[in-house]
Amino acid sequence: MASNLPISSDQISSHNALRIAALEEDYDSLGRRLGRRGVAIDAVKARVAKFTVAVPSWGVGVGGTRFAKFPIAGEPTNIHEKLEDCAVVQQLGRATPRVSPHFPWDWVDDFAGLREEAAALGLGFDAVNSNTFQDQPGLEQSYRTGSLSSTDAKVRAQAVAHNVACIEAGRALGSDSLTVWVGDGTNFPGQQDLGRSLDRYLEAAAEVYAALPQDWRMLLEHKMFEPAFYSTVISDWGSSILAATELGPKAQCLVDLGHHAPNVNIEQIVARLHRFGKLGGFHFNDSKYGDDDLDAGSINPHQLFLVFNELVEAERNPRGGFNPAYMIDQSHNVTDPIESLLSSAETILSAFAKAVLVDREALRSAQDGNDVMMAFQALRRSYDVDVAPIIAMARYEAGGAIDTLAMYREIGWRDRKAQHRKPVGLGAGIV
Ligand code: PSV
Ligand code: MN
Secondary structure (H helix, E strand, O other): OOOOOOOOHHHHHHHHHOOHHHHHHHHHHHHHHHHHOOOOHHHHHHHHHHOOOEEEHHHHOOOEOOOOEOOOOOOOOOHHHHHHHHHHHHHHHOOOOEEEOEEOOOOOOOHHHHHHHHHHOOOEEOOEEEOOOOOOOOOOOOOOOOOOOOOOHHHHHHHHHHHHHHHHHHHHHOOOEEEEOOOOEEOOOOOOOHHHHHHHHHHHHHHHHHOOOOOOEEEEEOOOOOOOOOEEOOOOHHHHHHHHHHHOOOEEEEEEOOOOOOOOOHHHHHHHHHHOOOEEEEEEOEOOOOOOOEOOOOOOHHHHHHHHHHHHHHHHOOOOOOOOEEEEOOOOOOOOHHHHHHHHHHHHHHHHHHHHHOOHHHHHHHHHOOOHHHHHHHHHHHHOOOOHHHHHHHHHHOOOOOOHHHHHHHHOHHHHHHHHOOOOOOOOOOO
């Protein structure tokens, strides 16, 4: 298949030629330091090289505040342009080879053709996301008062049919999972019966579940609140795991880092879900107050590290399966989204690499002996390592750019795109 990559390998090579000597020096020096701790840097680099995280199609668009959109010139206006931007992120960073589409935002007539288009850009597809949290032109029923949990059977049927259509589109795209987040909930005490709305959700979700192909997963994404502010049908990991258990083995839980109450111990949730075989996926972002969708690790990189510490533990002890779908889910309006995705991918890889560095035997024996300080130090000594040379070397060896942000600015991508991409209108906020 003809390649259609946006950046030439010559461009990347010339960028790297100016930086490789310094990187080698940093990598060798870090290698010596880690060697003294009994860690082989090349083994860590090999783990990093294998780690990938999907990019959401909507993540290459400029988000907004909750109230308004502030478009930038040259931002993508449709799935084809979004794929091009995702290809830039992948070519430079080499950690994001798959795109997670959202329907109907990314709906096309020819999904097989879209799959080929993506492949020519060096991309595949990850989990497909359904959208029953918004009305669309031409829809017969409104989701104003709910979707899968609606009191109206016709609305529930429409929501089920949309999810089934998403599965069909996903099959043509080569995906193998459907992520379902519903905004269903209430703003008033008494507005809905809390038990019966969950019953209706479960019944409708079971119809979606029944349409899953054999090797597919259904990922249930919980969120504490918003757009509903009194109650939400799948509000927390408890509701999520109960629903996933009721639905069956192909249903698992998806943890979006911004979807919890402040100060909740998310790493413990990760460990719990894994313990019961229900950890299905992640949406990486960061938050200060609520579902802020800020860049991954930008507010609390230590929490991200602790989450990865649990993920590395889970991988070592798979308890019958460990295959979470990782995706970046961030959206705001203050940076060029390509830059944010490059930066977040780097942050996520760093958190992963630091977790890989943890001396698991030392940690385990300190835990078992109740040596609190040494258990803490087993984590802290790894968190404190600057793993940037490992990430950059893995990227360089995979054909990416040593300094992704510098290279992105060198190629003037956004300005070039501004010459021919249509302006995005004002209008709705986030997404
Ligand atoms: C909901 O807030 C969410 O995190 C879900 O993943 C949605 O699909 C996405 O954001 C839409 O922006
Ligand atoms: Mn999400």
